Amino acid sequence: MKVLLINGSPHARGCTYTALAEAEKVLKEEGIETEIVSIGTAPIRGCIACGKCRQLENRCVFDDDIVNRIIIKAEDAAGFIFGSPVYYASANGAMTALMDRLFYAGKVFAHKPGACVVSARRAGTTAALDQLNKYLMISGMPVVSSQYWNMVHGNTPEEVAQDLEGLQIMRTLGRNMAWLLKSIEAGRQAGIEPPVPEAFERTNFIR
Numbered sequence: 001m002k003v004l005l006i007n008g009s010p011h012a013r014g015c016t017y018t019a020l021a022e023a024e025k026v027l028k029e030e031g032i033e034t035e036i037v038s039i040g041t042a043p044i045r046g047c048i049a050c051g052k053c054r055q056l057e058n059r060c061v062f063d064d065d066i067v068n069r070i071i072i073k074a075e076d077a078a079g080f081i082f083g084s085p086v087y088y089a090s091a092n093g094a095m096t097a098l099m100d101r102l103f104y105a106g107k108v109f110a111h112k113p114g115a116c117v118v119s120a121r122r123a124g125t126t127a128a129l130d131q132l133n134k135y136l137m138i139s140g141m142p143v144v145s146s147q148y149w150n151m152v153h154g155n156t157p158e159e160v161a162q163d164l165e166g167l168q169i170m171r172t173l174g175r176n177m178a179w180l181l182k183s184i185e186a187g188r189q190a191g192i193e194p195p196v197p198e199a200f201e202r203t204n205f206i207r
């Protein structure tokens with residue numbers, strides 16, 4: 001059982017990483033395998049709405065950046081934590097580009113628990129969280145919560161280390177995710193499988 005933690009920041013060991021690492025610490029203590037993947041500083045294309053991913057099984061047509069590599073890792077993961085710094089009260093641009101293509105091309109998330117966490121100097125955290133949580137909620141993922149909204153505050157990892165409540169939120173999140181993963185696995189062993197989806201009823205409002 002593995003949890004994939006995505007660090008959407010250009011800083012591989014920055015504030016977002018510090019938050020993710022705190023959740024990861026607890027997941028490991030709970031016996032859950034983990035991997036933190038940083039998206040780094042290389043460009044990530046935005047979705048061009050070409051629709052080619054409908055013909056390619058769980059792959060984006062663009063294979064020259066990190067998106068397909070994360071989809072491949074996501075296929076084997078049982079749970080996810082998506083972390084982003086807050087840029088202008090949203091997830092940063094690279095993370096938004098990643099999430100658009102990851103969820104549009106990679107149909108690998110349904111019924112797998114997920115959570116989003118954000119890091120900000122001061123404000124815009126709940127707006128960014130709302131944005132990120134929507135990817136999970138349109139994908140049939142059980143959204144894991146904590147004792148507060150999943151955020152830390154700081155401009156540097158050292159400042160985040162002083163956000164004792166923020167770090168506790170991350171630990172509680174990790175513990176809740178471990179509990180849910182183990183519960184789902186226990187259910188599976190008892191014969192409880194994910195629900196079979198209905199045929200998709202797609203209603204466009206102008207037709």
Ligand SMILES: Cc1cc2nc3c(=O)[nH]c(=O)nc-3n(C[C@H](O)[C@H](O)[C@H](O)COP(=O)(O)O)c2cc1C
Nearest residue numbers: 009014015016085086087088089120121122123155
């Ligand atoms: C372009 C840009 C926009 C930012 N916008 C916000 C913002 O809206 N609110 C805020 O509190 N901090 C903002 N920040 C600060 C970062 O969110 C904050 O330093 C974050 O913790 C950095 O995380 P990281 O070290 O993982 O990259 C911004 C930073 C940059 C570079």
